[in-house]
Amino acid sequence: MRTGRAALVLAVILLFFILGGLASATQVYFNGRALSSDVAPVVVDGHVLLPVRSLASAIGLSLSWEPGAGRIEIQRQDKQIVMHIDSREAQLNGETRPLRAAPRLKDDRILVPLTFLAEALELTIRWDVETAALHLSDTTIVVSEVVLTEEEGRTRLDVLTNAPVAYDTILLADPHRIVVDVHGAKLGLSPGEQPAQAGVARCLRVGQFGPDIVRVVVELNAPVGYEAFAREDEPGVALLLNHAVDSLSWRDTDVGGELFIAVPPHAPYEIWRLVEPDRVVIDVFHASLNAKDRIILLEGELIKQVRASQFLPNVVRVVLDVNGPVEAKASRQEEGVCIQLGPPMPPAVDDLEVAEGEPAKEPVALVKEPDPDFPSLPGVKEAAEKTGKGLLIILDPGHGGLDPGALGPSGSKEKDVVLDISLRLRDLLVAVGCEVHMTRDEDRYVEFPERVRLAKEGKGDIFLSIHANAFRFQEACGTETFYHPDKQSSRLLAEALQASLMEELGRTDRGVKTRRDLYVLRESSIPTALVEVAFINHPDEERLLLNPEFRQRCARALFQGLSRYFQQRAGRSLGPVPEIVEDAGDTVATTSEG
Amino acid sequence: MGKVTRKALVGLIFLLVIIVIWALVQRSGPSSVSTGLSQTEVLIYLATRDGTSLVPVKRTISPEQASPQGLIEELLKGPRPDEPWVLPLPAGTRMHSVAVVDGVAYVDFSAEMIEFHPGGTTGELLTVYAVVNTLAQLPEVEQVQIFVGGRELETLMGHLDLRTPLEPDFSLVLEEH
Numbered sequence: 001m002r003t004g005r006a007a008l009v010l011a012v013i014l015l016f017f018i019l020g021g022l023a024s025a026t027q028v029y030f031n032g033r034a035l036s037s038d039v040a041p042v043v044v045d046g047h048v049l050l051p052v053r054s055l056a057s058a059i060g061l062s063l064s065w066e067p068g069a070g071r072i073e074i075q076r077q078d079k080q081i082v083m084h085i086d087s088r089e090a091q092l093n094g095e096t097r098p099l100r101a102a103p104r105l106k107d108d109r110i111l112v113p114l115t116f117l118a119e120a121l122e123l124t125i126r127w128d129v130e131t132a133a134l135h136l137s138d139t140t141i142v143v144s145e146v147v148l149t150e151e152e153g154r155t156r157l158d159v160l161t162n163a164p165v166a167y168d169t170i171l172l173a174d175p176h177r178i179v180v181d182v183h184g185a186k187l188g189l190s191p192g193e194q195p196a197q198a199g200v201a202r203c204l205r206v207g208q209f210g211p212d213i214v215r216v217v218v219e220l221n222a223p224v225g226y227e228a229f230a231r232e233d234e235p236g237v238a239l240l241l242n243h244a245v246d247s248l249s250w251r252d253t254d255v256g257g258e259l260f261i262a263v264p265p266h267a268p269y270e271i272w273r274l275v276e277p278d279r280v281v282i283d284v285f286h287a288s289l290n291a292k293d294r295i296i297l298l299e300g301e302l303i304k305q306v307r308a309s310q311f312l313p314n315v316v317r318v319v320l321d322v323n324g325p326v327e328a329k330a331s332r333q334e335e336g337v338c339i340q341l342g343p344p345m346p347p348a349v350d351d352l353e354v355a356e357g358e359p360a361k362e363p364v365a366l367v368k369e370p371d372p373d374f375p376s377l378p379g380v381k382e383a384a385e386k387t388g389k390g391l392l393i394i395l396d397p398g399h400g401g402l403d404p405g406a407l408g409p410s411g412s413k414e415k416d417v418v419l420d421i422s423l424r425l426r427d428l429l430v431a432v433g434c435e436v437h438m439t440r441d442e443d444r445y446v447e448f449p450e451r452v453r454l455a456k457e458g459k460g461d462i463f464l465s466i467h468a469n470a471f472r473f474q475e476a477c478g479t480e481t482f483y484h485p486d487k488q489s490s491r492l493l494a495e496a497l498q499a500s501l502m503e504e505l506g507r508t509d510r511g512v513k514t515r516r517d518l519y520v521l522r523e524s525s526i527p528t529a530l531v532e533v534a535f536i537n538h539p540d541e542e543r544l545l546l547n548p549e550f551r552q553r554c555a556r557a558l559f560q561g562l563s564r565y566f567q568q569r570a571g572r573s574l575g576p577v578p579e580i581v582e583d584a585g586d587t588v589a590t591t592s593e594g
Numbered sequence: 595m596g597k598v599t600r601k602a603l604v605g606l607i608f609l610l611v612i613i614v615i616w617a618l619v620q621r622s623g624p625s626s627v628s629t630g631l632s633q634t635e636v637l638i639y640l641a642t643r644d645g646t647s648l649v650p651v652k653r654t655i656s657p658e659q660a661s662p663q664g665l666i667e668e669l670l671k672g673p674r675p676d677e678p679w680v681l682p683l684p685a686g687t688r689m690h691s692v693a694v695v696d697g698v699a700y701v702d703f704s705a706e707m708i709e710f711h712p713g714g715t716t717g718e719l720l721t722v723y724a725v726v727n728t729l730a731q732l733p734e735v736e737q738v739q740i741f742v743g744g745r746e747l748e749t750l751m752g753h754l755d756l757r758t759p760l761e762p763d764f765s766l767v768l769e770e771h
Contacts, residue, residue: 519748
């Protein structure tokens, strides 16, 4: 009978792998957080094993490994496990325990049995066959406090717990409310309802929903979107709710008209102009569209119509279709943003040069505030040895000027982030004696042919295009590098850069990819790579990209990647990454070519 | 060990083999098959939520709809509520027209395609090849060129070179799901 049962268990596990796990490796989650693909479980002789080395950093184990003795020691909080390769006995805090499957060494990976590991570390295991996922979580999570506050005018919900948690959120109607389910958790405060007067929140309810789920409900005055994320400093979940854009209204004036967008006073916004055909665009950030009428048909002399939509989960975009150039001025009022439209003031915006075949975007007015996210660059100590002498590196910060590139959920722009990283990298390279050419060293639009002009003529040793990535959905995150498949040296370069980015930044590895259709890769005739350092539309990665220290790490990683490339290609490394001089001043390295 | 258990084991393994074969057949079915009920099976290319891949997803439509126009319309409908995939095109994008000349499909989208695009190399690649791969399953389409608002594009979001027609790219496609 035992064999029969074992066979059944084996069949179920195999089925799991066939139906869900074959295509891509099984996704492993720890306390609700997706781990990188290198921790995917492996089935050996019907036992599910996990690669413990990759798992260690992901779930906070300390691991020591003695290859000679085949001894594995795992430490987590007050638990200590000792196992040996191919031995079906383990020690848990000094006590001997039998193992149903022995740990193994396969392809240089240490594989340990999942069930024992989970039992010993008191983790719960949940297989989700539908999504081919393995969920591991700590067992005793307690929700200790739930708080509503305001952060820069936005309503913020904090659910405090004693350990990192898995959670789901959902926006429901009738009444409008956001439901947050904290999985594997017990309620550590008394359940009940309390009224709330925080922005769009009306009241707050907390309760134990089933044995293992704590449910928090925020009732809303308007259906608004939100960002949910793991709390920054302490464990738990936080939600930042959007501002509601309640209505759009139009009023004719003597010179033209006024558009009024009703939105709370803190909502950041930006106004842009697009040409061919002429349009004025207003983006309201951290906002959800709650207006009933989303199109205002005007068919006037100056303006055809106004249309509003939810551009991104957290950005409301209002587009004014106008008949030719107009003068647009935005101002913040107590209950919203007012856009005044009138005929153009000659010759101001009429002279705008428009690139052929490329719709030009020109900011007409900006809400300018001092920018703590982009402080001036640090100074860099000149290297004693000019290891980069004689090398010409072309750095190409993506986008710029009237092309902002991708946008982050809080309104950050790819063009600013990648320019800053590129300038930091430039300073490092110049400090070791490289000659650096920047396709742009300020916020301006550069056309493709101009970007690749030198590289196309074969001038330069490296062409490096620096970008931040984006996708329509916020699940996308991580680092990737592209190169042209026909160029072997470009492959070496891309691999070196990606390896250094992974080491230094430790984001999800999306790999090195070949593309024939990316403009700069196609046109350049020197070793060329395009790096996407992180996803700016991913809330966590946007926060990182807005951190100067992270951008300095990006620059360091790229420096190391270039060094690694030159080492492999030509046997010359660029040496250690030049140090930053804390007191920026007279040793600031400058570019050798503009 | 009893005979019965061994029999049960053999039975189980047999069952498994059947399931594996069934699963493989399901995955490698031809891309376009006419059934007796005059319905045609076509593929639209959606994306995984994390933007790593395109995913071919089956749709059953009438044979008349299996045209360039019908395919793009089917694509723009996006995933069904029970499907875990996402449409990698900007919300609100509409198709203006599509014409096939000498093996090249020229497809023109509304301004939302650019205006409402989140950007990023990944975002741009998945948008473009969702369209290209979907159209290129038709025997008459070898390459696809994307227009927006009736205008030829140099690029959509600043990474891809769209000045010339593109061939389908299956390196972006998740083979099995």
